[in-house]
Amino acid sequence: MASHRRPKSPGRTRMSVLTAAAATAVAVSAQSAQAAPKPTTDQLRSQLQQLNTEADQAVQKYDQSQENLKQQQAKVSQLQDQIARGQADVNSRLDQLGEIANQQYATGQVDPTVQLLLSATPDDYLTKAASLGQLTSNQASILDQLRSQEQKLAGEKSQAEQTLQQMDTTTKQLSAQKAEAQKKVQQTQALLDSMTAAQRSAVVGGGTSGGAASRGTSRPPLTGGTGSSKAGDSVEAAAFAAAQTRLGLPYVWGATGPDSFDCSGLTQWAYAQAGVSLGRTTYDQINDGTAVNSTADLQVGDLIFFNGDTHVGIYAGNGMVLHAPHTGTVVKYERMDWIGSIYAMRHI
Known part of the structure; x- marks a missing residue:
């Protein structure tokens, strides 16, 4: 005897397959998310x-x-x-x-x-x-x-x-x-x-664009001393004073002032105001002046080079640097040990 049951609709079958596939994809995505925790x-x-x-x-x-x-x-x-x-x-x-x-x-x-x-x-x-x-x-x-x-x-x-x-x-x-x-x-x-303000603060450090430099609290202290809080000479004092007038101005690739800067553009501009001509790049400036052998010998106005010789800032005293950090930031003070590894230091 022939069966009188209605055969399943092909459309329903396809929908069941698609639904199952979607559920599987969601499950795999969830497992992947659990397997890849957010970075600290x-x-x-x-x-x-x-x-x-x-x-x-x-x-x-x-x-x-x-x-x-x-x-x-x-x-x-x-x-x-x-x-x-x-x-x-x-x-x-x-x-x-x-x-x-x-x-x-x-x-x-x-x-x-x-x-x-x-x-x-x-x-x-x-x-x-x-x-x-x-x-x-x-x-x-x-x-x-x-x-x-x-x-x-x-x-x-x-x-x-x-x-x-x-x-x-x-x-x-x-x-x-x-x-x-x-x-x-x-x-x-x-x-x-995408992080909270507290998390962002912990990641980017305790820098500030204002006159009072925050020293931060969660990083280890500098080794070998933090140098003097006095300028090395009248030239370094004048260069540092000039750089201070640029606090809060934006970092811009290739800029040399007076309203925006990259890192070496800021140091070149500041020393030009003091009557000293520095080279354009960190690769040039690292050969200017006299080498400083220890952070304990640093004086306000000295140049500090970080991360190889790719970045430069001006020593601001008390373990702080005044510099133009990177895209999305402004000229500001920051702790030396927040910026990166020190590569060289120069009296100008």
Whole structure:
């Protein structure tokens, strides 16, 4: 006997399968979430510091490339001026030779013997002949020198232009690296934004953009002393005072002031106000001044380099640094041991 039961609807079957699959996916997601706990504040801070170091490396290389590019452009401009002056000199000498040739042609190239006979005295002829020969020799010598100089300058110009093309390519590459580093910082910042204010404070440290520098409470004290609270000399005092006027201004990649800065841009600007010219990047500034061997010997106004030589700040006394930290922050005071490992210290 045939069955009279209604067969199952294909649509219902598919819905049952989809529902089961969705439930499985939710269960797997829940298990994955349980298997990957949120990073601790120490882990987050370590990650942020690493990303900031990578960002500092990218921006310092970018700044160095830009500085080299400016120098190369200045060199090309100087070479072009030299070439123009040399060419004008060559043209002037050629005109003088042309006049001599025209004069000889106009006189019909008189034979020297006839010139001797026509001269008032033999001595008069010999003087004229010697003068004409010497003039021609000088012209030829000068032209040879100018042609050699022109070839040299043209070669230097070509070399400078090739270097500029290479620098332009490098700058574009570094710009991409800069964007990638900024992206890393933003990703970490997004994670920090999802945390409570207390958690964020624990991760980013106890820095402040105001006049009173917070020392923080959850980090170990500095070893080897925290240095003097007095400026090293009038120059360092003036540089530190200038940097203090920039507190609260934003960090901006590649900026050198007066309204925004990157780390080495701030130190360069501050010392410029004190009449001292520092190099543009941390790689330059680390060679300026005199090395400081211990944190106990630090004086207000000294430069401190962190995390390799990728970041620089100005010693503010009592274990504090005044610096332009990284994207998303402002010029502020921070504890030295919050920023990273000290790489070098310099009296300027």
